[in-house]
Amino acid sequence: MSINRRDFIKTIGIAGVTLTVGNELLAAPKKEEKEIEFSGILIDTTLCIGCRTCEHVCAETNGLPDTSDEETGSNRQPTEKQLCVINTFNVDGNEIFVKKQCMHCNQPACATGCLTKAMKKTDEGPVIWTANKCMGCRFCMINCPFDIPKFEYHSPNPKIQKCKMCFERLKEGKKPACVENCPAEAAIFGKRRDLIEIAKARIYAEPDKYYHHIYGENEVGGTGVLYLASVPFEKLGFKTNLGATPYPEYSKEFLYAVPVIFTVLPALLLGMHSASKSENNKIEKEESYE
Amino acid sequence: MNNNVNISDRGSKSLIRFVISELKPRGKIFTPFNIISGLIILLSLVILVIRFAKGLGSVADASQLHPWGLWISFNVITGVAFAGGAYVLTFMVYILNMKKYHSIVRMTVLWGFLAYSFYAGALILDLGRPWNIINPIIGNSFGLSSVLFLVAWHFILYIIAQFIEFSPAIAEWLEAKRLRKILVSLTIGTVIFGITLSVLHQSGLGALFMMAKAKIHPLWYSEFLPILFLISSIFAGLSIIIVVGSICQKVFKNQLKSDYGDSYKNIVFGFAKICAVAMFVYLFLRLLVLIHSQQWALINTHIGYWFLLEILGFVLVPFIFFIYGFKHRSMLLIHIASIMTIIGIILNRLNVSMIAYLWNDPLAHYPTWMEIVVSVSVILAQIWIFRWIIYRMPILRKSPDWVPEDEEK
Secondary structure, eight states: OHHHHHHHHHHHHHHGGGGTOHHHHHHHHHHHTSOOOOEEEEEETTTOOOOOHHHHHHHHHTTOOOOTTSOOOSSOOOBTTBSOEEEEEEETTEEEEEEEOOOOBSSOHHHHHOSSSOEEEOTTSOEEEOTTTOOOOOHHHHHOTTOOOEEOTTOSSOOEEOOOTTHHHHHTTOOOHHHHTOTTOOEEEEEHHHHHHHHHHHHHHOTTTSOSOOBTSSGGGOBSEEEEOSSOGGGGTOOOOSOSSOTHHHHHHHHHHHHHHHHHHHHHHHHHHHHHHHHHHHHHHHHHHO | OOTTSOOSSOOHHHHHHHHHHHHSOOSOSOOHHHHHHHHHHHHHHHHHHHHHHHOGGGTSOOOSSOOOOHIIIIIIIIHHHHTTHHHHHHIIIIISOOGGGGGGHHHHHHHHHHHHHHHHHHHHHHOSSGGGTTHHHHTSSOOTTOHHHHHHHHHHHHHHHHHHHHHHHHHHHTTOHHHHHHHHHHHHHHHHHHHHHHHHHHHHHHHTTGGGTTTBOTTTOOTTHHHHHHHHHHHHHHHHHHHHHHHHHHHTGGGSOTTHHHHHHHHHHHHHHHHHHHHHHHHHHHHHHHHHHTOGGGGGSHHHHHHHIIIIIIIIHHHHHHHHHHHTTOHHHHHHHHHHHHHHHHHHHHIIIIISBTTTOSSOOOOOHHHHHHHHHHHHHHHHHHHHHHHHSSSSSOOOTTSOGGGOO
16 A cells, blocks of 8 residues: 555656646655555445445434435435445345445545645545635546545535545544444455455455455555455446556656656747747848848 | 827826726627627626526536536637637747738737636636635645646636737737837747647646546547647637637728738638648547557447547548638638638537546436526627727737837737
8 A cells, every 4th residue: 555655646746846846846755754554444245234324324424314215226326415325236136235435546536636635535544525625626526437526516615525434533543434333244444455355365265255356456546445246346336447557647647748848848949939030130131231 | 099199198197097988888889799799698697696696506507427517618628729829829920930920919819818818717607616716826735736736827827928928919008118118028938938838738628538537438538638639729729710810800890901901811821721730630640549549349339420520520621621722722711611620629629528528428418508608608708808909909900100110019
């Protein structure tokens, strides 16, 4: 994780030259020294019984309307009023329940794209949103590969709503509400590194029960929320075409080019200007001789 | 019009009086254009009151999956491409010293300056929390890893640069001789700065979509998007200048020098040539991207035909028209080509940011009529200010006599 973190900071550091603010680049490495372990959540869909207690406590914790009497389906999405949802899938006659919420990526596209740092990856692991920084441009929604951030379109003072892994509770030393209240222990909270170990151990212990893949281990450079399942993930509504490249990489090439263009192009233009100017003067002089 | 008024030794008091007198409208007020555009602008003001009182969702298509609606896709992303004429022309005139195009520089820079100002304004209308717009500017929270941060900053800096490029016209209007001298001396520096900013944010608008990789249809998404946006801004900007310039020539006849018509034709032929070259490079790159991605099969789908319509119908055809128009000296053909190019650019930008963006979303999303009214009125307001300035400042007409001959425009 620390390696991912370092890459992420490097991207930010390089991007600092966006405005040829050189000192940002120098400031970045200091942060790099810190060893950071992200926390995450492992969701074992083979254990989930679909009781939707997590939906209920999530609404309660975040002060949102309770929607546990709403009907389930296979394509419910988190909304601005409902930060996590349980979807039901029928695969080969078996009902499988999948919790959907923010994935808390190691290198989140939403935070990389945020021009005010309102969306940010905390050192603890959750990706959180800060109201007094956000200007509501909704670029995070464009960037998020999982379409998670939701915008309160019908409010004059709109907020971006998404799961924050109960960041306030984590600071008090508690677990996220959904994990703490899960009666089936389908979700466990811990350091991401440990969670991957646990997930692997489960697959090794019962190789016939599990589909041999941990969703989120490598997807988009690794996510804070990890999933185990008994069937291939595309059957459970997961996006399996996202690749393992961390999303900030996609705009990095462009941002790398910025300082180069910013230094080379003006010099080139100035050179062309003086060249064409002296050329013109020469022609004029020659004409005046005639 | 006011040229014969003697205002050379103007004090600050009479300066204010002069500006106030200039604020009054010129010419007939109740023309069909004024009445219709005025009503649309009034209507959009009402819509904007609702928008700020009740939230964006009360007037716009509030889609969680398509967070950027018409105001961003059309006014900002498309509009800025059309404002690209200013950097191309200042490059030709000030950097390459192409004197032939000098007479149209002011109009182009004015168009660009107003386009940027109004489209940045449209951006503010779309912001959910516009009171925080100061955050990325004053530095309490710089999102340096964001392409949008770069674009936002470049917008602001470029608006200032264009204002300085244009400011000698204001000084001439106000008869501020010494100020004019200072402002003219800044021109070359701001031109160089402005071109650099333009190259970066025109491509930056394409780079905005780099992280939407999984959402934009593969026929449109590629790593070359920033370069494609940059190249297409060249012929988008020049095409709109051909159209705007020709309309100006009709509408502002009394502002023009008598020999303007012939030199203007020459300018348009020059533009047609540049457009054709830029479009050739653009077509070649898009073909290259298509070959590289090896997604031929996608062409034979509904959205694939839409793709072909954009590329063949509104890039290849106007490209051929530009060449023919240039060879046979046909203004008509060049005008048709320009209008088709403009449609093609609108199609392309809307495709990337709206139509091919989450093209497989089963719910269709259309802009509401209220969004369209506001979008249109932003452009109408821009035209109003454009006209107001042209009637008052030496944009199309000759600079006042006290301006040194070799410095004119």
